Amino acid sequence: MKSLRVGVDSYSVGPLRLGPLALLAWAKAHEAEGVHFSDVYLEPGQTLDAGLLAEVGRSAAESGLYVEWGGGQHIPFDTTTWQLRDLVPINTLAAQRARAVGARVVRSCSGGLMRWSDKAPPTEVLLRETARALRAQKSLLTELGVVLAIELHFEFTTFELLRLFEMCEAEPGGYLGICLDTMNLLTMLEDPVAGTERMLPWVVAVHAKDGALRLTDAGLESFTTEIGNGVVDFGRIAARLAMLDRPVHLSVEDHGGSFALPIYDAMFLSRFPDLTVNELARLVHLAYTRPASVTPLDRAEWPKHCAARVERDIARLRQIVREQATGQRT
Numbered sequence: 568m569k570s571l572r573v574g575v576d577s578y579s580v581g582p583l584r585l586g587p588l589a590l591l592a593w594a595k596a597h598e599a600e601g602v603h604f605s606d607v608y609l610e611p612g613q614t615l616d617a618g619l620l621a622e623v624g625r626s627a628a629e630s631g632l633y634v635e636w637g638g639g640q641h642i643p644f645d646t647t648t649w650q651l652r653d654l655v656p657i658n659t660l661a662a663q664r665a666r667a668v669g670a671r672v673v674r675s676c677s678g679g680l681m682r683w684s685d686k687a688p689p690t691e692v693l694l695r696e697t698a699r700a701l702r703a704q705k706s707l708l709t710e711l712g713v714v715l716a717i718e719l720h721f722e723f724t725t726f727e728l729l730r731l732f733e734m735c736e737a738e739p740g741g742y743l744g745i746c747l748d749t750m751n752l753l754t755m756l757e758d759p760v761a762g763t764e765r766m767l768p769w770v771v772a773v774h775a776k777d778g779a780l781r782l783t784d785a786g787l788e789s790f791t792t793e794i795g796n797g798v799v800d801f802g803r804i805a806a807r808l809a810m811l812d813r814p815v816h817l818s819v820e821d822h823g824g825s826f827a828l829p830i831y832d833a834m835f836l837s838r839f840p841d842l843t844v845n846e847l848a849r850l851v852h853l854a855y856t857r858p859a860s861v862t863p864l865d866r867a868e869w870p871k872h873c874a875a876r877v878e879r880d881i882a883r884l885r886q887i888v889r890e891q892a893t894g895q896r897t
Contacts, residue, residue: 570892571805572633573885574601576774576820577608579877582870586610587623591632597878598885601633603772603818605674620667628669633816635672635772636665641717642677642693643700649688654700655707662711672772673713674746678722680826682838690838694727698734701743705735708742716746716772724755725765726841732769740813744771749799750778753789754826756839758849759799760807767807774820775801775884779861780854786830787854790863791822794880794887797861798853801884805891817888819880823869 575594577585585593587607594602607615627634638661645652658673665673681687688696701715708715717723723731728745737743747770752762763770777797780787794801808815829835830847864872 571809571888572600572814572816573775573881573888574603574633574816574818575599575877575881576603576605576818577637578605579819579821579880580873581606581608582873584608586613587619588626591623591626591630594632595630597881599632599819599881601635601816601818602627603635603637603674603774603816603820605637605676605820607637615664617667620664624668634668634670635674635816635818636661636668636670637674637676638664639673639675639715640677641675641697641701641715642722643696644688644693646677646679646681646687649686651696655704658704658715659707659711662708662713665713666711671713672716672744672746674716674718674772676718676720678720681722683721683835690723690727693722694731694734698731701731701735701737705737705742714742714744714771716744718746718774719748719751719755719762719766721751721754724839724841725752725757725762728766728769739768743769745769746772746774748774748776748820749801749804750776750789750791750797753778753780753798753850753853754828756828756830756842756847756850758846758853760803761846761849763804763807767811770808770811770815771813773808773815773817775817775880776820777801777880779857780850781857781862782851782854783827785827785832787828787850788825788863789828790825792861793821793876793883794819795883798857801887802891805888809892817884819877819884821873821877821880823864823866823872825863
């Protein structure tokens with residue numbers, strides 16, 4: 568079994584407004600092993616042209632850093648109007664930029680808190696239209712040599728993503744994969760380890776993010792935490808990822824904020840038809856085991872904390888990975 572490389576996602580340090588070359592330098596200085604460019608922040612006078620992309624690729628290679636790219640989308644709707652839209656130009660540009668920097672993974676994130684809203688189409692409609700759009704892009708993505716890594720965000724559960732891949736007639740190792748967000752699983756009412764196991768053959772990238780749950784009058788609330796302070800079992804997750812026959816990188820993604828999970832509302836709960844009693848009980852148990860000192864950080868406070876907390880996140884996750892790898896060898 569192999570060791571896993573730990574890097575940083577650009578969103579985590581967004582308040583620092585680092586350009587892509589500066590972010591690579593920041594990552595190297597803080598012992599990160601790569602950068603997942605979910606977002607690209609440009610310095611004054613910079614444009615994301617072919618020259619800058621090539622320079623990013625060279626700089627990453629010279630520094631021994633992995634690079635993963637963002638900008639892809641998979642939900643073929645304008646999420647403000649819910650009108651259908653063409654994703655081909657968006658994903659073509661993202662894939663071309665990924666190739667230019669030497670990245671094979673293109674993260675796709677289209678969503679918001681869709682099943683929290685009565686305005687969004689039903690999940691089955693989203694699945695059907697997403698499958699239709701992605702099937703039409705198979706040749707494009709294959710020819711460009713990239714895998715579209717659908718982030719486990721807030722539109723589909725792991726159960727629904729497995730159905731989506733079946734509808735797309737996709738197979739692991741092909742043009743579609745998963746960017747596993749370890750904390751978003753909690754918000755989608757899934758145990759992080761169980762959710763990882765369900766998606767394991769499809770994982771091509773990881774947003775390594777810790778989180779916790781607490782009980783509220785409406786049910787549960789999920790929120791991000793510093794790595795090591797939450798309930799995500801990174802040791803067990805890393806052990807499973809290390810079994811894969813392809814490199815999968817752990818890119819730290821951290822931020823403030825919390826999410827309301829009104830599980831006492833029957834209508835809300837009905838939007839998670841695959842949720843079992845056992846898994847819900849597991850989530851409630853995780854909420855009970857949360858130390859009282861672990862509480863949400865307001866998103867507005869994140870800029871004050873991001874640099875120091877992400878540095879600690881990287882160090883702690885690297886320690887966990889080392890411990891897991893050492894345990895495997897003994």
